[in-house]
Amino acid sequence: MNVFLRELRANWKALFWWSFGMVLMIYAGMAKYTAYVDSGQDITAMMNQIPSTLRAALGFGDLDVMKASGFYGMLYLYVLLMVTIHAALLGATIVAKEERDRTSEFLMTRPASRARILTGKLLAAAVNVVVLNLVCLGLSVAVVAQYAHGEDLTSDILLLMGAMLLVQFVFLFLGSAIAAVWKRPKAAASAATTVMLTTYVLSIVVDVNKNLDFLRYLTPFKWFQAAPIMRDQAYQPVYVALAAVVAVACIVATYVGYGKRDLYI
């Protein structure tokens, strides 16, 4: 409990600035939508001229960006990218920082097992991730309503944010697992973001090259894409299961790896 509270206190400022950043991003993003619509030009036609590869890379593969829902679906990818960077960084640093800042010798000689300390840290990180998700959710509902022109997007947003939470957890625990298993605490955060961005690039590669479609199982960015979720109003169970399996495997790796290894002092 003390570790949990300590980590909440240590992270609240960062969480505030991340939330602030997300507010700006969603607000500015949706403001741009009005600019599109108000320009009066037929942007759809222009959009259709963009090669499908580029469309995929920019995140609006099959979305009708002239509709608020379609535009939000495109914006969602960028929101997702930001919050997963947050999650991966947080997961890696919350574990690695004791070694990075040379405080592990203090913390790990207290009467608490490494597992107990990890639990406090991971719970605090999970709270941070959920809070950031709720900020995005609340803001999306509020901002999108202004531009929706009668479209009701609340259920879409709820579904997308639910999916986003799953992906956030996958990357949070991937980050913590990297920091726990790997013996180089100073490099853990950059390693976690590298892995995360690699999966993002992979998701674009899969979009662009249909022959590589089987690789979609390797990148969480392909598991919960806006277009199919908004169309089906549901997730594909196989990906929910996959996300759960990866998250649990990473949690296990975090505990086992951190419990076993020598601390870097």
Add this chain to the structure above:
Amino acid sequence: MNVIEIRNLTKSYGKARGIIDVSFDVAEGEIFGFIGPNGAGKSTTIRTLLNLIHATSGSATVFGKDCRTHAPEIAREVGYLPSEVSYYDRMKVLDLLKYSASFYGKDCTKRIHELAAYMDLDLKRRIDDLSFGNKKKVGILQGLIHEPKLIILDEPTSGLDPLMQQRFFELLRQENAKGATILLSSHVLDEVQRLCGRVAIIKEGRIIRIESMSDLARDHYKKVGVEVGPEADAAFAALEGVTNLERKDGVVSFYYKGDINAVVAHLAGLRIRNLWVEEPTLEEIFLHYYQKEG
């Protein structure tokens, strides 16, 4: 009863040497010195005891419990002052100490304030504003506020000014008098000599000697100085067990190892003006071991 029992502890870091086959016991209530130069393996041994790193082979118990499997239980009764102190920079001293205390489930507030006053430490300052010596004081406090039964100190006095060193040693003596066992690792031999009853000497990862301070000194060279006319020099040189014989300012000095009665008998026949027989300092003993076996 032994508080610490270390048996054939070995820790290797890949190709680099850690410690090899280290064994020693620390009995309840004693102040045990662990001496050796930098890099000899003192910190490695201590960190293994504290479960920060894991031994390659061998075992160690603290309070009769395995140091790896029962680490949290053991930690409840252990106070540890690391050689390099580093804490959460943005925390205030008091907050850090309270955070530390929160792990032990007892109220340490009174003791925090007592010890801070005694060690002259400002509890309201932020950690990153503190000098190295003051950070060390924070380290001392976090190691002692929960009144541990075993105190492990790794190079404790580096960074402390002489006055604070003295206060700190006084504090340790008080804790020891109250029943705490102390393991003190150091390369400052003077402080070990002042505090410890027994010492283990570690060299290149191996324990080369474990002995009580008094035995270590007794079993060793004595330094003898005799103020006497130059006619006696040849006789001293002939005495068995004499080394490093030299004459300076009218004083013959030499190291002597053997039955002291032989020297006394020899001196009885001389007309001497003054006489000194000194125990060697730990430093001299230590250098002796290092040079002889180096």
